[in-house]
Amino acid sequence: MTTSPQPSAPRRKRPSPRIAEVVRVSQLTPHMIRVTFGGENLTGLVSKGPAEHVRIYLPNENTGVLTLPVPGPEGLEFPEDVERPKSRAYTPRRWNADTNELDVDFVIHGEGPASAWAAAAKAGETAVVSGQPSGAYLPEVDADWYVILGDEAALPAIATLLEALPATMQADVYIEVLNAQEEQELSGPAQTNITWLHRGNDHDLPGLLLIDAMRNADLPEGDGRVWVSAEASIMRQVRKHLLEDRQLDRSLIRTQGYWKHGDLNHTDHDMGDDV
């Protein structure tokens, strides 16, 4: 019997990219720059929860030109006759719908186009951000505790997560940064213990200290969750430890590779499910 091909379901259209403006640039620490995006085109942006991400579109590295989206049948879209601009995933650190301002904190790690763009960003510049944030992590607010681990790239997400955890919760947080100058003030309602891990200049791969921190951590009593975002191989080692050595159920662990050593534009869907 022959079967006729089934029509595939229509692909849901992604929200149109938005043309924004760089309103201001602030140096948070020697290696972390906050770019505040604004402008009336950001109206309607909706934050759905902590640790979500937007994509920031980047100028062509050879020409320095940022391709802007143009009106199409379903709103703004990138023109088909030129190369689609590169983009990278970033956490909306803060979205203020009253002032239409979106803060995004960039690690200046010295290699990629997004890091380079942020390091050179100036107020008044045109920028393009994706239409809506996606991938929010909705914490289990009835849990007793969270253990949270991340590197600098995860620091903005961790900050949004801490703002969302309730006062009844214990949050044990381990953040690896280069040195004490990269630490930031973090706050939220939960009973929070933050351990800053300083890798210094001797470690090639950011995040290595997170593995030992997790191995040595005492998990509190009660119902808890572990949230980890870091370089992809570091995240996998932590995940393996949690699943194999600690025998934690997969449902209690949320891991994500935010970047991968040597990889350009690592996927923003790397949850370490292969471990």
Ligand SMILES: Cc1cc2nc3c(=O)[nH]c(=O)nc-3n(C[C@H](O)[C@H](O)[C@H](O)COP(=O)(O)OP(=O)(O)OC[C@H]3O[C@@H](n4cnc5c(N)ncnc54)[C@H](O)[C@@H]3O)c2cc1C
């Ligand atoms: C959901 C999500 C949220 C994120 N939120 C943030 C955020 O708020 N702030 C932030 O700074 N990053 C964040 N990241 C990570 C960011 O998307 C990546 O670091 C991205 O690769 C940076 O792009 P790039 O153009 O600078 O470098 P790429 O062109 O992607 O990579 C170039 C080289 O730089 C290396 N590299 C990439 N990132 C880092 C890094 N952080 N440290 C050291 N080396 C690196 C790569 O291994 C590669 O060798 C997030 C990622 C995800 C998936």
